[in-house]
Amino acid sequence: xxxxINTKDLSIDEVISLFKRAKExxxxxxxxxxxxxxxxxxxxxxxxxxxxxSFEIAAKRLSANVVSLDVSKSSAKKGETLFDxxxxxxxxxxxxxxxxxxxxxxxxxxxxxxxxxILNGGDGAHAxxxxxxxxxxxxxxxxxxxxxxxxxxxxxxxxxRVANSNIExxxxxxxxxxxxxxxxxxxxxxxxxxxHNIKEIIDEVDIIMSLRTQTERHxxxxxxxxxxxxxxxxxxxxxxxxxxxxxxxxxxxxxxIDIDDExxxxxxxxxxxxxxxxxxxRMAILEYLINQNGKNxx
Ligand code: NCD
Numbered sequence: 001x002x003x004x005i006n007t008k009d010l011s012i013d014e015v016i017s018l019f020k021r022a023k024e025x026x027x028x029x030x031x032x033x034x035x036x037x038x039x040x041x042x043x044x045x046x047x048x049x050x051x052x053x054s055f056e057i058a059a060k061r062l063s064a065n066v067v068s069l070d071v072s073k074s075s076a077k078k079g080e081t082l083f084d085x086x087x088x089x090x091x092x093x094x095x096x097x098x099x100x101x102x103x104x105x106x107x108x109x110x111x112x113x114x115x116x117x118i119l120n121g122g123d124g125a126h127a128x129x130x131x132x133x134x135x136x137x138x139x140x141x142x143x144x145x146x147x148x149x150x151x152x153x154x155x156x157x158x159x160x161r162v163a164n165s166n167i168e169x170x171x172x173x174x175x176x177x178x179x180x181x182x183x184x185x186x187x188x189x190x191x192x193x194x195x196h197n198i199k200e201i202i203d204e205v206d207i208i209m210s211l212r213t214q215t216e217r218h219x220x221x222x223x224x225x226x227x228x229x230x231x232x233x234x235x236x237x238x239x240x241x242x243x244x245x246x247x248x249x250x251x252x253x254x255x256x257i258d259i260d261d262e263x264x265x266x267x268x269x270x271x272x273x274x275x276x277x278x279x280x281x282r283m284a285i286l287e288y289l290i291n292q293n294g295k296n297x298x
Contacts, residue, residue: 002289003111003118006127007169014288015169019137021284022277025061034287035064038095043069043085044121045076045101050251050275051121051130055098058282064095082106086113095290099123102216104161117289125159125217130285131250132165134278136173138270139207141277142246147174152201154233155211155258156185159218162250163187163211178205182229185213198233207246210235210258230257237262246270 003009010018025032040059044052052068059066069089071077076085086109089097096117099107104124111118122128140146151170157163157179167177167189178201179186179194186194195201210233213226234257235247247269253259263269 001111001115001117002292003107003120004129004285004289005108005111005118005120007129007132007165007172009129010133012172015133015136015173018133018281018284018288019140021287022137022280025283026277026280031063032061032283033063035059035062035095035290038062038064038290039067039093040064040096040098040286040290041067041069041089041092041094042098042121043071043074043089044099045071045106046122048100048121050278051100051128052098054275054278055119055121055130055282055286058279058286061279062283062287064286067094082109083113086110090114090116096286119285119289122161125161125164125214127165128161128250129165129169130278130282131162132169133285134274134281135162135166135209135248135250136169137281138248138274138277139170139175139246141273142270143206146170148176149174149206150176150178150204151207151209152178152180152198152205153209153211154180154198154235156213157181157211158185158187159214160211163209166209167192175207180233182232196232198239202239202243205245207248208235208240209248209250210253211250212252212254212258226254226257233258235259235263237266240266240268244268248274251275 056066094116098119098121100121101123104126107118107120107123120129153163177192179192180198249271
């Protein structure tokens with residue numbers, strides 16, 4: 001049984017063929033019914049605006065049936081263990097389950113107890129594989145050949161599952177990742193160029209991926225204020241000037257803290273393009289995991 005827990009679950013060839021399919025889906029004007037009569041359950045134990053709706057729209061565009069568990073009303077609140085929740089969901093015979101949880105490792109644990117693919121919609125600070133896939137898809141759409149391109153990942157890298165998944169996937173595709181953050185948000189990773197000063201690397205990068213400060217994952221307030229953070233790390237017109245550079249952000253954006261209003265309106269900023277591409281990339285991955293597992297059986 002193949003699951004998508006983190007980006008390492010997919011080989012380079014698999015990612016390339018998923019992107020080929022996502023592109024086909026993006027260019028198609030007809031309805032798709034590859035997942036007709038399939039049941040997809042989404043269960044989000046942590047807030048989400050984009051990822052959950054993106055998965056649900058993707059599933060519906062492939063004619064699947066979607067059931068979203070309302071976690072605020074689910075039995076997890078009544079003390080049911082994760083194991084029992086998984087076993088009960090599995091008894092309904094879904095063809096895939098999409099899960100998000102504030103604890104790292106939950107999708108992996110669930111995958112040991114169910115008979116369908118688990119897709120990780122983000123677990124703690126660990127991984128967010130579909131976000132990294134849609135980010136790479138958006139970068140490839142722009143540059144075609146991404147090998148040797150330099151990307152600055154800017155912000156709360158240490159607490160970001162988006163950063164983790166992107167670092168793994170983008171380096172495998174030959175991009176050079178530069179880590180830019182205040183000292184308290186810098187992860188302990190070797191083999192990467194690191195700086196606390198974005199101006200130092202602005203002339204050499206092709207892409208900037210700005211990240212939201214993950215306030216919900218901080219045990220103590222470890223920075224003075226978001227305003228101070230913005231002084232040093234906000235992506236402004238003054239910083240990027242007329243450089244040929246791509247600006248990405250997984251959302252939700254802290255406006256004028258992560259990226260300022262002017263840059264958000266700038267055509268070099270691909271935030272909404274990322275959201276749009278996310279649906280097609282998720283269609284491709286749902287189709288791939290469900291049909292593959294259907295064919296190879298359990
Ligand atoms: C991200 C997440 O939830 O990890 N958002 C998303 O899925 N688009 C990033 C974030 O919350 O900052």
